[in-house]
Amino acid sequence: MEQIKNSQLTVEIADHGAELVSVKDAQGKEYLWQADPKYWGRHSPILFPIVGSLWNGVYHVCGKDYPLSRHGFARDMDFHLIAKGDEQVVFALHDSAETLKKYPFHFNLAVSYRLKDNELHVVWHVENPDDKTIWFQVGGHPAFRVPDMKQGEPLHGRLRFDNSEPIRRFLAEQGCLDRSRHEEVRTDKGVWSFDTHSFDNDALVFDHSQIRRIELLDAKGKAVVTVQTKAPALGIWSPSGKDAPFICIEPWYGVTDVDGFDGELRDKYLVNQLLPGSSFMSEYVITIG
Template sequence: MSETIRIANSELAVEISSLGAEMQSLQAADGRDFLWNGDAAWWTGRSPILFPIVGKAPGDVLAVNGTTYPMAQHGIARRREFAMVEQTETACRHELVSTPETRAVYPFDFRLTLEHRLEGRTLSVTATVENTGGKLLPFGIGFHPAFLWPLPGADGKQHSVILDNGAEPGVIQLEDGLIGKTLPTSPFKAGRLELAHTLFDNDALIFPEGAGTGLSFAADGGPSLHFTFENLPNIALWQKPGAPFLCVEPWHGMAAHAGGTAELVERPYTVALAAGDAMRFGFTVEIRG
């Protein structure tokens, strides 16, 4: 059975489920909810962790040195129970370790640790991947948090995504969930993307590089969420068309190429971790206004 725990300080409260170590709510002290509620009419996810792949595999099949394994979109971790290994009033740490069941679909030994921590009006979410086996560990990893759109109290206001670096990064078009061509123009203008539901008619907007290490999701004259990213070079924005949420997704790894190989090591931005090594990835989100 899954268990949900709560961490809180004087500014924020967060609930996290043991299933996927997935955040269930992000609430300010004044009662405003910022995280998507998982309404099944649109999308049951709220903030899943993506591991050991980000995005789809061709035909939902992953290949490792020519041997194929079934692998659903975004991997196995989001569907697994994590063990609670540490909890305080303002932080918690969950852990997933490889088992015979995970090795049947992903033939590697690993430890995946997820930490949620509050400090003031900021939540930090950190994932650490450790190679506990004796061979190279290839993987992709990403975060998939969904936030209410419109933001609380901002009905009818223009919402935008604003890059800290002011860039106009290139965007990739998905083809049946796989990485397709780079589009000729960026939807960002001087670092600003004014959001409209029609932007997501053809699935997510994926920015492989150039979006930088920080951005804001903001309502004109209303609240905003400011994000920073650690070791997560790929950024995606996604909404199920017409749904009242926006996913701000930082990744290290992407879907397989359309028309390409199913081999894990051939996927864009795949990490290759040496035996005994560990690597950390994370994001912060600060509530402003």
């Protein structure tokens, strides 16, 4: 476990999965979900080399099948600490004999966490050391405690989006996207109220960069947590029917498979391409208060 700290925030990150496990303010108040397995036993997994699920649980590279579980393997692997300072830490994961069985490419994945005042910057850096083009998806899955919820209460909360127009979401089919079916998510001047049934059709998945700033509001309408991203897709999720007291706000460079998709990895919707020797870098920012 590694810790970074400044005058406003104290953040802890696990070596396993390079997973963010705690974000506290100067008064010691915790904002990140604490992985109660009764509801969901994770805090903020890193999604790589896929986001979401694969149709029939497999993808294809040059005609060969590769089974891979939901959200890929990075979240379940130990990362190496490669840099550490008072306010920044960097973890890395490289291809291995184990990963090559699941993902037939050489890669370097680095994840850094950096504090700036009351902001936590989460940066992904993917490098292609291979002699051929690689394809991948990457995403975040941070879960935040819903403010003003008491023990045993039904899930209730509000998010404020930087888009007050009706927002188009995908509907799902067997855990994958049905691109022929959409519905509008309407808000009250950008404010969306949610409960456990808001997720009966699984996560809300938005593409086309419709939302870039999301605020988690308290009962008075004040932003408690803000997530900012330039990612092309966004997922919002809490487990349906459990009244779990958390909400996930997930920046994604990629989405779960479209239903019935049986093509090559390179043809997946919102897949990223890296030529030999090239790299990809992006970040999202969590602001507390």
